Amino acid sequence: MARTNMRATRTKPTQAELLVCRVLRTERVSPSFTRVVLGGDDLARFTPLGFDQWFRLFLPVDGGDLAHAPHKLDTVSYVKFLTTSKATRPILRNYTVRAFRRLPGGDELDIDFVMHGDGHGGHDAPTAASWARSANPGDVVGIIDEGIGFDTRMLGHPLLVVADESALPAAAGILGSLPRTVEGAAVLEIPDDADVRAIDAPAGVTVHWVVREHGHAPGSAALSMATGLPSRPEQAVWVAGEQSLPRDVRRHAVQTGIPKEQITFIGYWRVGRSG
Numbered sequence: 449m450a451r452t453n454m455r456a457t458r459t460k461p462t463q464a465e466l467l468v469c470r471v472l473r474t475e476r477v478s479p480s481f482t483r484v485v486l487g488g489d490d491l492a493r494f495t496p497l498g499f500d501q502w503f504r505l506f507l508p509v510d511g512g513d514l515a516h517a518p519h520k521l522d523t524v525s526y527v528k529f530l531t532t533s534k535a536t537r538p539i540l541r542n543y544t545v546r547a548f549r550r551l552p553g554g555d556e557l558d559i560d561f562v563m564h565g566d567g568h569g570g571h572d573a574p575t576a577a578s579w580a581r582s583a584n585p586g587d588v589v590g591i592i593d594e595g596i597g598f599d600t601r602m603l604g605h606p607l608l609v610v611a612d613e614s615a616l617p618a619a620a621g622i623l624g625s626l627p628r629t630v631e632g633a634a635v636l637e638i639p640d641d642a643d644v645r646a647i648d649a650p651a652g653v654t655v656h657w658v659v660r661e662h663g664h665a666p667g668s669a670a671l672s673m674a675t676g677l678p679s680r681p682e683q684a685v686w687v688a689g690e691q692s693l694p695r696d697v698r699r700h701a702v703q704t705g706i707p708k709e710q711i712t713f714i715g716y717w718r719v720g721r722s723g
């Protein structure tokens with residue numbers, strides 16, 4: 449994960465052990481997103497918390513399995529995981545709970561993957577995006593819950609939410625979880641106007657969709673829109689995406705007088721950097 453101040457204020461999960469899940473189905477929800485729906489008995493132990501709840505995702509690649517995935521992600525097991533041969537360990541990435549359903553036939557968890565790159569992210573190494581693109585029912589994955597990054601102490605404040613497409617599932621989760629009395633704005637950047645989707649947000653939160661022009665830097669359109677909106681010192685800010693976006697939105701917010709402790713910024717990914 450690129451730079452963030454989330455750890456200090458995050459809501460930790462109720463349990464954080466490896467849950468083994470299976471792909472139930474996949475769906476191309478819009479030009480830039482593939483949804484993978486997970487199921488499996490282990491999801492009975494998952495507690496959905498709403499907001500931007502995220503998890504560590506372990507993907508067996510090249511015919512591998514989850515034998516080398518850690519049971520928990522404490523420092524010791526993480527170091528052990530990283531020292532396991534790359535050829536045998538699953539790839540580890542961070543993803544968001546887009547939706548969770550308790551159903552009589554079995555629980556379901558949705559993940560919305562951004563379809564970046566050419567199938568392999570421009571690299572020889574497999575990526576989560578390429579895995580999602582070719583996932584099949586029955587494929588096994590592991591998840592370890594990480595809880596909520598959104599600072600729930602900010603719920604009494606007017607709110608600004610800013611996201612690129614990688615953080616759209618998280619922004620949608622936050623907007624859908626907010627008390628209906630919250631006021632504010634959301635700036636959501638997408639690569640394609642067909643990526644606009646229905647968003648459940650309080651009536652007092654204005655949702656601005658901005659389509660990034662082809663070839664422009666990720667986050668640039670959201671930054672331009674977000675920094676043009678009126679700013680108030682009592683405002684709380686949640687911003688996530690390619691690391692330049694949270695860095696620059698935070699800088700602007702601080703310059704306009706918003707106290708740093710009212711700003712949660714999370715670098716979700718970094719141009720040219722894997723993992």
Ligand SMILES: Cc1cc2nc3c(=O)[nH]c(=O)nc-3n(C[C@H](O)[C@H](O)[C@H](O)COP(=O)(O)OP(=O)(O)OC[C@H]3O[C@@H](n4cnc5c(N)ncnc54)[C@H](O)[C@@H]3O)c2cc1C
Nearest residue numbers: 542543544562564569575576577717718719720721722723
């Ligand atoms: C808390 C958290 C929650 C997240 N939730 C989601 C989520 O729900 N959905 C989601 O799609 N992403 C999400 N992300 C971002 C995701 O973890 C990264 O984009 C990750 O790098 C994707 O892994 P990969 O294996 O596909 O590509 P990598 O192997 O990590 O990267 C390969 C190449 O692709 C580039 N790249 C990586 N991500 C993107 C992107 N989104 N757009 C364009 N180029 C990219 C890299 O810069 C690199 O050059 C989240 C990140 C965090 C920290």
